[in-house]
Amino acid sequence: MSFKILVPVKRVIDYAAKIRVRPDKLGVETNNVKMSINPFDEIAVEEAVRLKENTIADSVVAVSIGPKESLETIRGSLAMGADAGIHVSASADMQPLGIAKILKKLVEQEKPKLVILGKQAIDDDSNQTAQMLAGLLNWPQATFASKVVVDKASDKVTVTREIDGGLETLEMKLPAIISCDLRLNEPRYAKLQNIMKAKKIVVPTKTPEELGVDVSSKLKIVSVEEPAKRVGGSKVQSVDEVVANLKKHAII
Amino acid sequence: MATSVQEARYILLYLGRISFLGVDYVRDRAKPQFLANKDLTDLEEINKCINRTKYVVGEVEAMHKFHKYRTLKKAYDREFQLVNDQFNVETFNLKDNNDNMNQKS
Numbered sequence: 104m105s106f107k108i109l110v111p112v113k114r115v116i117d118y119a120a121k122i123r124v125r126p127d128k129l130g131v132e133t134n135n136v137k138m139s140i141n142p143f144d145e146i147a148v149e150e151a152v153r154l155k156e157n158t159i160a161d162s163v164v165a166v167s168i169g170p171k172e173s174l175e176t177i178r179g180s181l182a183m184g185a186d187a188g189i190h191v192s193a194s195a196d197m198q199p200l201g202i203a204k205i206l207k208k209l210v211e212q213e214k215p216k217l218v219i220l221g222k223q224a225i226d227d228d229s230n231q232t233a234q235m236l237a238g239l240l241n242w243p244q245a246t247f248a249s250k251v252v253v254d255k256a257s258d259k260v261t262v263t264r265e266i267d268g269g270l271e272t273l274e275m276k277l278p279a280i281i282s283c284d285l286r287l288n289e290p291r292y293a294k295l296q297n298i299m300k301a302k303k304i305v306v307p308t309k310t311p312e313e314l315g316v317d318v319s320s321k322l323k324i325v326s327v328e329e330p331a332k333r334v335g336g337s338k339v340q341s342v343d344e345v346v347a348n349l350k351k352h353a354i355i
Numbered sequence: 356m357a358t359s360v361q362e363a364r365y366i367l368l369y370l371g372r373i374s375f376l377g378v379d380y381v382r383d384r385a386k387p388q389f390l391a392n393k394d395l396t397d398l399e400e401i402n403k404c405i406n407r408t409k410y411v412v413g414e415v416e417a418m419h420k421f422h423k424y425r426t427l428k429k430a431y432d433r434e435f436q437l438v439n440d441q442f443n444v445e446t447f448n449l450k451d452n453n454d455n456m457n458q459k460s
Contacts, residue, residue: 118423118426118427119375119422119423119426139373142423142427225427225430285424285427285428285431289420289424292370292416295362295365295366295369
């Protein structure tokens with residue numbers, strides 16, 4: 104059976120762009136702001152392409168769920184080395200549960216052996232899609248991966264995870280889900296010829312209705328606010344002043 | 356396959372666009388140098404210029420990768436936020452051979 108890898112990618116505000124809260128306080132300004140592929144998804148695409156180059160995987164499929172601008176993100180992944188792309192047309196403010204449901208349907212259609220995602224998107228920082236997808240599909244998962252080793256012969260994958268206490272190594276039977284952390288690899292820059300070639304690849308567009316998925320949002324954003332400005336501290340002249348100030352602020 | 360001048364220039368400006376430097380910064384510094392060398396006919400000289408562009412492309416790539424990694428690491432690592440990176444666009448100088456940017460033409 105051919106070893107296919109599915110890589111979902113997301114179009115987010117560029118990591119270096121200045122974030123401004125919208126006047127209606129229900130989100131951030133996205134008009135005329137530079138957008139690009141989520142950096143963690145870039146790392147996921149790079150890992151999938153490396154597995155293909157080491158002849159472990161046979162093909163890499165990049166998926167993006169969002170408005171038609173997400174096609175640019177898919178083309179970027181195709182330029183990096185993915186073989187095919189799928190675009191699912193949806194609104195820009197999809198929640199992770201809706202994404203996971205769509206991905207579940209696509210996994211059932213495409214039948215990949217590995218789904219490699221970025222650990223979280225830098226715009227909403229949910230860190231939920233990989234975990235929800237694993238729950239919906241009932242597949243094993245390894246999140247925050249910093250090293251992935253696939254053993255094709257025994258159909259297993261060994262993943263080293265970055266956790267609070269250090270590193271944890273897990274072994275899972277394929278098919279499985281992996282979510283990438285920052286230190287997994289260094290994503291490549293697409294060569295000019297590959298960018299030109301990627302423009303010619305046909306990417307089919309599907310809709311959630313076609314896939315039979317209910318993507319109504321169960322969450323409502325109540326408000327989005329900027330973090331409180333840091334108030335400067337004050338300098339004191341002697342130890343007695345420090346003690347007096349601490350007593351004044353009822354700390355001691 | 357050897358890169359032509361147009362390809363080298365396209366790669367440089369494309370990188371300027373995706374990196375934190377911005378296409379304006381890169382173009383303002385690259386255009387005078389391309390224009391100053393536009394009348395070269397010797398293949399060796401032209402290849403030297405193309406190699407110079409490739410070197411600058413490598414520098415911009417490295418700077419961008421580093422900036423991206425550091426920014427993401429700081430965003431998700433509380434203690435690391437105290438490290439002072441000094442990513443100042445003004446202090447990153449594209450190599451200006453032959454002092455082309457200061458020539459009055």
